[in-house]
Amino acid sequence: MASDSKSFSHLFNNNAAPRPLEGASIQEKVDGLTSDIIGVKSQLERLQRELKGLESRRHSYQALLSPLRRIPLEILGEVFLTLLAGIDPEKSRRFMDAALIDLCLVCRAWRNAALATPRLWNYLVLGVLPSTLRPEAVSRWFSRSGVAPKTLHVSGDSHGPCEGPEGCEFSNVGLAKLLTEGPQLGHLVLRCTSSQCFRNLINLMKRAVENRRPRPWDTIKSLKLAFAYDWNEPPSPSESIFLHIPSSVTTLHLFLPPYSDLQADEDDLNIPIPESILSNLTTFTLECDWSGTKMWKVLQLCKNVETLTLDYGFSEISYHDDEPYFLEVVHAGLLLPKVHTLRLRHMHPNVIDFIHVLKTPMLVELDISFSNFSRSPAPCADLEDVLDTFCLALISLSAGVRTHRKLRLHAVKLSKPQIELIFTALPRLSHLTLDNVWFDGSIFRDFSHKLWEFSSRLTPLPFVQTLELLNLPVDFPLRLLKRYIDDRYMIAPSGSLKKVVVTYQKYDCPIESEDAAYELCEYCPVEFSVGFVKSGSG
Numbered sequence: 105m106a107s108d109s110k111s112f113s114h115l116f117n118n119n120a121a122p123r124p125l126e127g128a129s130i131q132e133k134v135d136g137l138t139s140d141i142i143g144v145k146s147q148l149e150r151l152q153r154e155l156k157g158l159e160s161r162r163h164s165y166q167a168l169l170s171p172l173r174r175i176p177l178e179i180l181g182e183v184f185l186t187l188l189a190g191i192d193p194e195k196s197r198r199f200m201d202a203a204l205i206d207l208c209l210v211c212r213a214w215r216n217a218a219l220a221t222p223r224l225w226n227y228l229v230l231g232v233l234p235s236t237l238r239p240e241a242v243s244r245w246f247s248r249s250g251v252a253p254k255t256l257h258v259s260g261d262s263h264g265p266c267e268g269p270e271g272c273e274f275s276n277v278g279l280a281k282l283l284t285e286g287p288q289l290g291h292l293v294l295r296c297t298s299s300q301c302f303r304n305l306i307n308l309m310k311r312a313v314e315n316r317r318p319r320p321w322d323t324i325k326s327l328k329l330a331f332a333y334d335w336n337e338p339p340s341p342s343e344s345i346f347l348h349i350p351s352s353v354t355t356l357h358l359f360l361p362p363y364s365d366l367q368a369d370e371d372d373l374n375i376p377i378p379e380s381i382l383s384n385l386t387t388f389t390l391e392c393d394w395s396g397t398k399m400w401k402v403l404q405l406c407k408n409v410e411t412l413t414l415d416y417g418f419s420e421i422s423y424h425d426d427e428p429y430f431l432e433v434v435h436a437g438l439l440l441p442k443v444h445t446l447r448l449r450h451m452h453p454n455v456i457d458f459i460h461v462l463k464t465p466m467l468v469e470l471d472i473s474f475s476n477f478s479r480s481p482a483p484c485a486d487l488e489d490v491l492d493t494f495c496l497a498l499i500s501l502s503a504g505v506r507t508h509r510k511l512r513l514h515a516v517k518l519s520k521p522q523i524e525l526i527f528t529a530l531p532r533l534s535h536l537t538l539d540n541v542w543f544d545g546s547i548f549r550d551f552s553h554k555l556w557e558f559s560s561r562l563t564p565l566p567f568v569q570t571l572e573l574l575n576l577p578v579d580f581p582l583r584l585l586k587r588y589i590d591d592r593y594m595i596a597p598s599g600s601l602k603k604v605v606v607t608y609q610k611y612d613c614p615i616e617s618e619d620a621a622y623e624l625c626e627y628c629p630v631e632f633s634v635g636f637v638k639s640g641s642g
Contacts, residue, residue, distance in 0.1 A: 237276055297334060409443055567600045
């Protein structure tokens with residue numbers, strides 16, 4: 105190679121063209137080198153293939169040593185539980201069950217881990233009720249749950265108005281057999297088109313097994329009945345579908361069809377739940393936007409309910425002011441003797457007068473949401489007088505109750521005087537949560553001034569231990585909150601406040617808020633946490 109190069113050295117050092125004989129020799133050299141290059145490339149490709157094969161084999165052997173292979177089945181099962189816990193069965197219906205089946209199909213180890221975790225199999229959603237439901241298949245699913253309480257969610261609200269057994273999804277022999285001969289259930293959800301659907305199912309269960317006791321239906325502890333579109337119940341409790349609710353039920357969730365979807369006259373609507381059923385309940389949820397005192401008449405019989413949730417669907421409930429029953433309740437009050445947790449959901453501000461009639465001597469926790477099914481607080485800018493009434497009613501409700509410790513307000517705009525009234529007139533609170541509540545943050549500057557002016561004698565919320573300000577607008581003045589916390593601690597170092605939680609509605613928060621958050625986390629005398637969450641999150 106060196107001698108060849110010397111033969112053409114005079115050409116490498118200038119731009120002269122080779123002579124014909126030199127050109128032929130040079131071309132021969134080019135062809136030879138090209139052939140050598142092709143040979144070397146072929147060898148490189150072969151070696152690269154061998155290298156990839158070796159690396160692939162090494163990876164396969166390394167996988168055999170992976171710590172994941174040594175994870176106990178119990179830990180894998182807990183991971184699966186955490187994964188499925190983020191799925192809302194009420195919204196996604198069968199997706200949770202399908203996800204569990206997908207996990208079982210990954211490999212034998214995952215299937216064994218799932219089968220070894222009973223709590224994965226104690227919930228089953230029948231998203232679309234099949235006409236040929238096989239009770240044995242459902243029983244086999246639940247058999248994997250061991251002794252864990254079982255929940256069955258049945259949806260049959262996809263058809264139109266129900267006129268009778270023909271064409272009704274709940275005229276289902278398989279479902280009737282499951283509820284009379286199948287496994288014991290802890291919680292049952294039935295989503296029907298109308299009350300007639302429930303009646304059709306009850307009639308089938310009567311014919312399915314007459315002599316077997318106790319049936320799974322007779323031992324249910326928790327029941328949710330949802331009627332989507334229609335309601336045709338007679339006024340007399342003696343003919344009510346609710347008579348068929350098992351006496352074992354202590355938790356009842358009742359969703360009644362929206363009034364806008366009903367064709368009946370408002371005065372003809374009834375909720376004829378017998379006292380014998382209501383007196384057994386300790387937890388009761390009622391979703392109803394019907395006007396009048398129909399809800400009051402039901403609540404009056406809830407003598408043993410401890411946790412009560414009322415959902416008004418953000419509707420304006422009207423009352424007949426001259427109705428004798430209305431006047432009686434307004435005068436005497438509506439006594440709920442054992443309620444310790446009261447949740448009012450989707451409250452329209454015009455319904456606030458309802459709070460005036462409540463008598464809850466054992467109340468511990470009060471949770472009121474004005475959510476109008478959107479992310480913004482209820483549009484209450486023109487309802488300041490109504491909210492003044494609400495604040496006074498709230499204070500009146502809590503005034504005679506020495507046990508009231510927790511308050512949550514959600515999705516409402518409050519004026520500065522209103523928020524000050526809540527902070528100063530509810531002294532027994534130990535836990536206050538303002539979630540998506542819009543108010544003037546400069547109120548904390550006023551609180552700081554009053555602390556120094558009146559010392560600890562007029563400390564707002566003197567016994568509060570946890571203060572949560574959630575879903576705040578991005579311009580909320582966090583530094584004023586920090587100053588109030590610092591001043592409160594300086595005046596009373598052994599004070600009650602132990603924890604403060606703040607979340608903003610967006611990641612794009614002001615730099616001032618970020619700096620104040622850092623200072624609070626670093627130097628705040630109480631446990632403090634702050635987050636910046638997307639405005640669309642809950």
